[in-house]
Amino acid sequence: MSKVFSKVILCEYLLSMERGDGQIKKNQMILVDENKIHSVGPVPQTLPEGKEIIRLNNHLVCPGLINTHTHLPMVLFRGLGDHLTLQRWLEEIIFPLEKKMVNPEFIRVGTELALLELIKNGITTVCDMYFHTPVMAGLFESYGLRGVLAVDMLSSFSDWKKDLDDLCDTYKESQRVHPAIACHAPYTCDADLLKLSAEESQKRNLPISIHVAETEWEISEIKKQYGKTPVAHLKDCGVIGPHSIFVHCVYLNEEDMDLMAETNTPLSYNPESNMKLGSGVAPILRAMEKGITVSMGTDGAASNNDLNLFTEMDTGAKLQKLKNPSKTVKAKDIFSMVTTSAAKALGLSDSIGKIQAGFFADIIALNLNHPHLYPRHDLLNHLVYSASGREVDFVMCHGKVLMKDAEIQGVDVFRIYAEAEMIKEKIKETV
Amino acid sequence: MSKVFSKVILCEYLLSMERGDGQIKKNQMILVDENKIHSVGPVPQTLPEGKEIIRLNNHLVCPGLINTHTHLPMVLFRGLGDHLTLQRWLEEIIFPLEKKMVNPEFIRVGTELALLELIKNGITTVCDMYFHTPVMAGLFESYGLRGVLAVDMLSSFSDWKKDLDDLCDTYKESQRVHPAIACHAPYTCDADLLKLSAEESQKRNLPISIHVAETEWEISEIKKQYGKTPVAHLKDCGVIGPHSIFVHCVYLNEEDMDLMAETNTPLSYNPESNMKLGSGVAPILRAMEKGITVSMGTDGAASNNDLNLFTEMDTGAKLQKLKNPSKTVKAKDIFSMVTTSAAKALGLSDSIGKIQAGFFADIIALNLNHPHLYPRHDLLNHLVYSASGREVDFVMCHGKVLMKDAEIQGVDVFRIYAEAEMIKEKIKETV
Numbered sequence: 001m002s003k004v005f006s007k008v009i010l011c012e013y014l015l016s017m018e019r020g021d022g023q024i025k026k027n028q029m030i031l032v033d034e035n036k037i038h039s040v041g042p043v044p045q046t047l048p049e050g051k052e053i054i055r056l057n058n059h060l061v062c063p064g065l066i067n068t069h070t071h072l073p074m075v076l077f078r079g080l081g082d083h084l085t086l087q088r089w090l091e092e093i094i095f096p097l098e099k100k101m102v103n104p105e106f107i108r109v110g111t112e113l114a115l116l117e118l119i120k121n122g123i124t125t126v127c128d129m130y131f132h133t134p135v136m137a138g139l140f141e142s143y144g145l146r147g148v149l150a151v152d153m154l155s156s157f158s159d160w161k162k163d164l165d166d167l168c169d170t171y172k173e174s175q176r177v178h179p180a181i182a183c184h185a186p187y188t189c190d191a192d193l194l195k196l197s198a199e200e201s202q203k204r205n206l207p208i209s210i211h212v213a214e215t216e217w218e219i220s221e222i223k224k225q226y227g228k229t230p231v232a233h234l235k236d237c238g239v240i241g242p243h244s245i246f247v248h249c250v251y252l253n254e255e256d257m258d259l260m261a262e263t264n265t266p267l268s269y270n271p272e273s274n275m276k277l278g279s280g281v282a283p284i285l286r287a288m289e290k291g292i293t294v295s296m297g298t299d300g301a302a303s304n305n306d307l308n309l310f311t312e313m314d315t316g317a318k319l320q321k322l323k324n325p326s327k328t329v330k331a332k333d334i335f336s337m338v339t340t341s342a343a344k345a346l347g348l349s350d351s352i353g354k355i356q357a358g359f360f361a362d363i364i365a366l367n368l369n370h371p372h373l374y375p376r377h378d379l380l381n382h383l384v385y386s387a388s389g390r391e392v393d394f395v396m397c398h399g400k401v402l403m404k405d406a407e408i409q410g411v412d413v414f415r416i417y418a419e420a421e422m423i424k425e426k427i428k429e430t431v
Numbered sequence: 432m433s434k435v436f437s438k439v440i441l442c443e444y445l446l447s448m449e450r451g452d453g454q455i456k457k458n459q460m461i462l463v464d465e466n467k468i469h470s471v472g473p474v475p476q477t478l479p480e481g482k483e484i485i486r487l488n489n490h491l492v493c494p495g496l497i498n499t500h501t502h503l504p505m506v507l508f509r510g511l512g513d514h515l516t517l518q519r520w521l522e523e524i525i526f527p528l529e530k531k532m533v534n535p536e537f538i539r540v541g542t543e544l545a546l547l548e549l550i551k552n553g554i555t556t557v558c559d560m561y562f563h564t565p566v567m568a569g570l571f572e573s574y575g576l577r578g579v580l581a582v583d584m585l586s587s588f589s590d591w592k593k594d595l596d597d598l599c600d601t602y603k604e605s606q607r608v609h610p611a612i613a614c615h616a617p618y619t620c621d622a623d624l625l626k627l628s629a630e631e632s633q634k635r636n637l638p639i640s641i642h643v644a645e646t647e648w649e650i651s652e653i654k655k656q657y658g659k660t661p662v663a664h665l666k667d668c669g670v671i672g673p674h675s676i677f678v679h680c681v682y683l684n685e686e687d688m689d690l691m692a693e694t695n696t697p698l699s700y701n702p703e704s705n706m707k708l709g710s711g712v713a714p715i716l717r718a719m720e721k722g723i724t725v726s727m728g729t730d731g732a733a734s735n736n737d738l739n740l741f742t743e744m745d746t747g748a749k750l751q752k753l754k755n756p757s758k759t760v761k762a763k764d765i766f767s768m769v770t771t772s773a774a775k776a777l778g779l780s781d782s783i784g785k786i787q788a789g790f791f792a793d794i795i796a797l798n799l800n801h802p803h804l805y806p807r808h809d810l811l812n813h814l815v816y817s818a819s820g821r822e823v824d825f826v827m828c829h830g831k832v833l834m835k836d837a838e839i840q841g842v843d844v845f846r847i848y849a850e851a852e853m854i855k856e857k858i859k860e861t862v
Contacts, residue, residue, distance in 0.1 A: 032613070048463075075583075078803075079809040085752075088520060116802035120802060277752070303819075306814070314703075315746055318706035319747070322705075324709070325709030325710075326709075328514045330514060331513060354622060369848070374509075374848050374851040375544075375851040377855060378511070381513045382512035382736070385513060386510070386736045386737050411801075
């Protein structure tokens with residue numbers, strides 16, 4: 001008897017990123033075996049047997065997108081203090097609100113709302129940094145998304161050690177939920193806490209996520225305190241290397257970049273958040289020239305104001321063109337920031353970021369029947385500069401179909417919208 | 432017998448822009464009488480009679496958006512030369528392609544494709560600058576959109592005088608198609624042509640649209656030729672004033688802005704195009720402080736790569752925050768750039784840009800049932816920073832319903848997609 005595959009996916013256009021060259025092939029078939037990709041190749045004359053045949057005519061199929069920096073539950077603060085710069089926005093709006101609002105129920109509703117938005121926008125993996133991480137982890141499990149979920153070392157809302165032990169125990173065998181450590185920033189975490197984080201990271205073999213060199217203010221603050229740049233200071237504390245994801249990196253000097261390159265420390269570029277908070281423009285092209293792995297993140301929705309990597313790619317590419325008018329920005333490099341390079345940044349480059357035999361089946365499809373995607377001179381350019389997220393109508397993560405015909409599967413979205421509105425009322429009473 | 436209205440529109444949320452304060456009211460009713468708004472007010476206990484009752488529950492209703500700078504048929508060049516800067520992109524890709532491709536058939540297909548995209552994104556009025564303008568005008572008439580359509584004085588593809596006479600004759604009585612004059616730029620139009628344009632504009636009472644101070648290269652080129660700034664040079668040629676729309680204005684000095692303010696010359700801010708072509712960031716906040724009317728445009732899709740004012744508002748607002756980290760950027764000011772201020776820039780502030788009794792019925796609605804629009808702390812902020820265009824599912828222009836339940840009415844979109852692909856093949860043979 002011949003093998004029966006879990007899913008047989010027929011793609012009119014496929015951008016597998018297998019060789020990282022941005023090549024798009026026509027009429028390809030993906031065979032999915034439980035949670036993994038069995039094989040990818042041209043559609044044969046006779047189709048193999050499958051429990052489900054998914055025909056994606058007039059669709060562009062690509063790897064599920066990877067968002068390397070989020071604070072998911074902050075969707076509940078979306079649209080608050082939109083006119084403020086980073087320090088005022090944190091001190092006047094976010095920190096006081098978090099103090100009053102953050103509890104497991106807030107985290108649950110915020111995470112559920114955020115997961116809906118991620119699915120709608122074709123994001124199947126995120127690296128998140130927030131509080132009550134075990135609550136979030138449970139939702140990633142039940143929704144079926146992939147998460148590198150970092151426990152904040154600085155939290156007054158929950159006990160990092162307890163949360164980290166809990167996560168490490170519960171998800172030891174999980175292929176989808178990966179515990180991690182979050183240090184907020186060099187200016188909020190003192191040197192002792194950074195060193196402790198580095199020790200914990202090594203002991204438990206966990207990645208660390210940290211905001212680095214986000215503003216000029218931070219640069220002068222760290223210079224004042226430690227007499228060096230944030231990157232140099234982090235190196236001295238042991239927070240550097242392939243498992244330390246440096247987020248923002250707006251103000252890096254040449255030595256900082258050399259250090260990151262030598263130590264294989266990946267970078268998460270968050271252009272929209274950096275613009276909205278008036279922080280600056282990260283030297284991404286220079287970082288790539290130095291060989292640093294550059295991925296992309298949306299940051300929290302409170303400073304973006306969405307969790308959309310399509311608009312992020314568009315803006316992020318244009319921002320680099322603005323900063324470097326004489327240099328070439330290639331669409332394939334931008335797309336790698338949300339697929340292959342993002343997988344590498346998270347230490348998952350052997351299992352996600354490509355549609356390739358043996359990789360997990362994280363697959364999305366964009367419906368190409370939109371006026372803004374015609375004519376089809378170059379679908380990769382359209383992905384980066386024209387797509388807005390609305391095109392995604394099919395999402396699979398770890399072999400499970402999360403969205404089909406633009407409908408999120410098995411979730412009562414209206415229940416979540418109503419709960420989000422209830423939290424809004426509570427926030428109103430609070431402010 | 433009581434009056435029967437053409438349309439009775441029931442809005443759960445209404446942003447009328449009537450007083451320009453960005454206020455959103457709940458449970459409002461708009462009565463439409465043929466092509467005009469008869470009245471706006473709270474939903475009464477007994478509904479008036481209407482040929483059609485349109486219930487927009489869970490929708491935000493607002494004025495149709497106004498895009499003050501486009502080159503619509505250039506959608507057919509979408510995605511070509513995406514890595515190049517302005518001068519190379521024009522000289523290596525666009526100008527040679529236009530030479531070979533631009534003919535009435537190209538203009539027809541390009542315009543039809545662009546009109547679909549405009550409708551999908553809730554844009555009901557554009558100010559366009561391109562060639563074979565009478566062909567475009569006919570399509571605006573048949574599709575039912577509003578256009579200020581500028582005939583290029585520099586065209587080698589069609590005779591400006593013939594086209595302008597034709598437009599002025601045919602659309603003398605039109606309330607939707609408004610002829611205008613386009614001068615490409617101070618560096619492509621010599622002083623004589625600019626003066627002639629000013630004369631024609633006065634004689635025929637038509638607005639002029641012109642690219643101004645887009646790049647540093649242009650500033651030095653005009654300085655070299657005329658010993659002054661582009662704005663000062665245009666003033667000397669008579670191309671200035673409330674009917675001259677200055678597009679881009681990336682490099683304005685204080686005197687240029689004073690001149691524009693004194694003469695009530697409006698500005699069209701095209702942030703995404705300016706980023707993508709590496710041109711720079713226009714001093715929009717300073718221009719507003721000076722009292723200049725600032726509107727917004729997408730530019731052609733070849734340098735954007737879409738015709739989407741939602742993503743343009745988002746990026747345009749963020750870009751100003753990046754340029755002016757200590758200043759306040761208000762969402763209502765950004766939204767006015769695509770409604771009230773845009774109407775003013777086009778000389779149409781008595782008839783469009785607001786949902787108000789006596790104004791033309793240009794009305795759009797956004798479906799709020801999207802995770803990225805929850806919770807609803809501030810729907811105006813969501814419009815500017817979170818919406819991506821996908822939310823628009825109802826569009827009315829001049830009293831005619833162009834899109835309903837996200838379906839464009841009465842147009843075979845697949846015919847247009849196929850024609851766009853055929854043009855793509857011709858472009859391929861050409862390059």
